[in-house]
Amino acid sequence: MESVVGIFNSLADAKRAAAILRTLGIPEERITVLSPHTSDTNVEAEVPTSDAEQPGMGSAVGGTVGAALGVAGGMTAGAAVASLLVPGVGPVLAFGILGAAILGTGGAAAGVLAGDALENALADGLPRDEVYVYEDALRRGRSVVITFADDELIAQNARTELARAGAESIDAAREEWWIGLRDAEREHYTNQGGDFDLDEAKYRLGFESALHPDRRGKSGEDAAASLREKYGADANAPAFRQGYERGQRYQVYIVESCWVAPLDKQNSKAA
Numbered sequence: 661m662e663s664v665v666g667i668f669n670s671l672a673d674a675k676r677a678a679a680i681l682r683t684l685g686i687p688e689e690r691i692t693v694l695s696p697h698t699s700d701t702n703v704e705a706e707v708p709t710s711d712a713e714q715p716g717m718g719s720a721v722g723g724t725v726g727a728a729l730g731v732a733g734g735m736t737a738g739a740a741v742a743s744l745l746v747p748g749v750g751p752v753l754a755f756g757i758l759g760a761a762i763l764g765t766g767g768a769a770a771g772v773l774a775g776d777a778l779e780n781a782l783a784d785g786l787p788r789d790e791v792y793v794y795e796d797a798l799r800r801g802r803s804v805v806i807t808f809a810d811d812e813l814i815a816q817n818a819r820t821e822l823a824r825a826g827a828e829s830i831d832a833a834r835e836e837w838w839i840g841l842r843d844a845e846r847e848h849y850t851n852q853g854g855d856f857d858l859d860e861a862k863y864r865l866g867f868e869s870a871l872h873p874d875r876r877g878k879s880g881e882d883a884a885a886s887l888r889e890k891y892g893a894d895a896n897a898p899a900f901r902q903g904y905e906r907g908q909r910y911q912v913y914i915v916e917s918c919w920v921a922p923l924d925k926q927n928s929k930a931a
Contacts, residue, residue: 661808661809661810662808662809662811662812662815663787663806663807663808663809664806664807664808664809664815664818664819664822665787665790665794665804665805665806665807665829665830666804666805666819666822666823666825666827666828666829666830667797667802667803667804667805667827667828667829667830667833668802668803668804668805668825668826668827668828669802669803669826670803671693671695671753671803673803673825673826674693674695674803674804674805675693675755676825677805677821677822677825677826677827678691678693678755678756678805678807680821680822680825681805681807681818681821681822684814684817684818684821685814686807686808686809686814686818688756689756689758690758690807690808690809691756691805691806691807692754692755692756692758692759692762692805692806692807693753693754693755693756693759693803693804693805693806694752694753694754694755694759694762694763694794694798694803694804694806695752695753695755695798695803695804696749696750696751696752696753696798696799696801696802696803697743697751697752697753741753741754741755742754742759744759744763746763746795746798747915748795748799748911748914748915749763749795749798749799750798750799752798758806758808762787762788762791762794762806763791763794763795787806788872788873788874789872790830790834791871791872791873792837792868792871792872793830793833793834793837794806795914796833796837797833799914805822805827838864841910845863845864845867845903845906846860848906849863849899849902852902854898854899854902859897859899862894862897862899862900862903863899863900863902863903863906864903865891865894865900865903866895866897866899866900866901866902866903866904866905866906866907867903867904867906867907867910868903868907869887869890869891869895869900869903869904869907870883870903870904870905870906870907870908870910870911871907871910871911874886875887876908876911877908877911878908879908880901880904880905883904887904
């Protein structure tokens with residue numbers, strides 16, 4: 661199972677792209693659209709929630725996300741939709757049964773959502789190494805389309821159609837994200853006595869490894885075993901370790917800065 665991702669400037673474009681993917685024969689349950697939303701009004705207009713669920717609320721990712729799913733208007737009349745509050749991002753709409761699983765913390769969310777509805781191979785193939793790229797796109801008001809293909813031919817056709825529909829590739833989005841951080845990271849590393857031009861690749865590898873959902877909030881020592889398993893000898897390099905530490909600090913900063921505004925808005929409403 662191979663994942664294919666496209667990033668769009670609007671939810672409307674993302675939904676049209678999802679419709680095109682279905683014409684390739686990709687099943688509905690293997691397509692998801694993630695999109696930010698800014699108010700309960702927008703959610704109510706697009707997603708008819710169930711009687712047991714407050715409009716626009718849903719469950720926080722990392723908790724019992726299954727309760728946030730309902731049958732509602734989405735990519736098609738029967739698409740499952742979750743309204744999620746994602747730390748470091750804010751409120752997100754997830755169209756398709758895989759949406760909340762992709763943004764979930766650890767493997768629990770994927771298990772809750774997949775259940776009997778998806779084969780284990782699909783749940784295990786969730787592209788969680790790229791979650792930070794999706795989150796960055798969502799923070800900037802963009803929408804993300806993710807699909808899963810059975811073979812390379814279908815995957816290539818999906819990439820071609822997403823590009824034709826105006827998608828930015830996940831690789832391009834990742835590079836754009838790093839370019840936005842690169843100057844600050846160069847200055848920091850240089851001030852620590854390092855040669856950024858020489859060590860950038862390993863430093864960036866460590867930085868990105870800290871953003872994997874399963875490692876967030878874990879020190880390098882706590883994550884040492886999984887880092888060695890994933891990255892081998894690179895995980896022991898000083899540049900990698902410094903990058904990992906900076907990645908952890910970056911994640912904390914993103915979560916704290918993104919939560920201040922929503923909380924302030926809630927307090928102003930309550931007043």
